[in-house]
Amino acid sequence: PPRVKAEHPELVRENTEDILNTFLPPRTWFRENIWWVQPVSNAPGRTADVVNLRHLLETKLQIRRAHAVGICPIRRELYTQCFDEVIRQVIVMCAERGTLLACARDEIQMTIAAYKTLYQTSVAYGMRKALIAEKNKYAMEEQIPVLEKDIEDLKKELSDLTLKCETIQKTEKQNREEIKQQLEEKIEALQESNKELKVSFYSISVIKSSLCVYVF
Template identity: 50%
Template sequence: MIPPYQSLVKYDNPVLISKTTDKKTTRGRAKRTGSSSGPSQSMAATLTSGAPVPTPPRGGKLPPMEKKAQQQTEDILNAILPPREFTEKGQLWVQQVSASPATRLDVINLQEQLDAKLQQRQARETGICPVRRELYSQVFDELIRHVTINCAERGLLLLRVRDEIRMTLAAYQTLYESSVAFGMRKALQAEAGKADLEAKVRDLEADKANLEAEVQKLKAKCEEIERRETERRQTEQRKHEEEIQVLKRTNQQLRTQLESILAPAKK
């Protein structure tokens, strides 16, 4: 049987639950798998026991205590990593996380699979990348599975760390989305205000053009007045000089006549 999707977390082989996916078979499956429906009670029992969960022997039947400890470990694993459910050809399948201990070779293979998945799915090496985050989250879940099989309390503590990290990332994501929405609102407001400012700038530019035209008219008028006044002054100055010249000639003539009249009298 092929699982619905490949994951870096190790799962057992899928188990057929029913051939239909109606609600009755789902409730029947929940009753048959009652051990996974109460994860909180199993985790509480494990924490209160205070004893490490032993690993099962390779061969032979398990003693009652070891079998009970293995069942507690499976319950904790099912609580940390819930079973996967998928349908294929109208059949409902359930795949639980593996409870087999991990070896050093498994860890090395996990690292190689992580590198291969990162390269295969073209995850970015830096920055925000959902693909890289998903793969590293699967690796962290697989490491939690390794630790939980050897020490349930340590696995539960790592579970708290994982949930805290996810909650922090969710808070940052919410903050980022709210900041983006705030930035978009401000951008829209600025865009709306930009249209008003552009209209105001156009009005001011039109007023400026009108004032500049009026200034040019006034300058031309001033130059015309100055030119006329200059011409008038020059004309009046020429008339004044001509009058002075006339008066000088008249004065000279009168002086000459006076001298001609006074000359015989002196003799």
């Protein structure tokens, strides 16, 4: 079988350093009028390094009192640093595999950033709604005394109208009773007059009959 031509070690090292600098940028800081640059190490990780990394992570989690569950910025920061070290070791061993792992890390960070933006937007929207509700609450509280006074005025007006209505009903009842009594008295007087007229008519009829008998 044909032999695969191996790349020069220096080229492989330079390619690995470029990938490391791309996904894990060097630290830079300014001190004593000098810019300092600290690139990521390209030394391969050993089994002892992985064990030490695990112990160091557990120690920092305890020292900084990171929460074991729920959202915890401290725990996320430490796990991010640990994940970056894992990516570095994978890139040193296999650049393609490390690149894929770094892309997955960046995708996760973008997803978290999107959720963070959505959360902040929701919080801002909720605060605006709360402020509007608080403002409306103050406006309504200012209207309460006015509305209470209106209610008292309406109650007083209702009481006056009720009393007036009762007075009118009582007066009308008295008037009806007086009219009824007057009508009954008139009817009784008319009945008496009718009786008297009947008696008079009967008497006249008797007298006329008697006169007729004497004449004939």
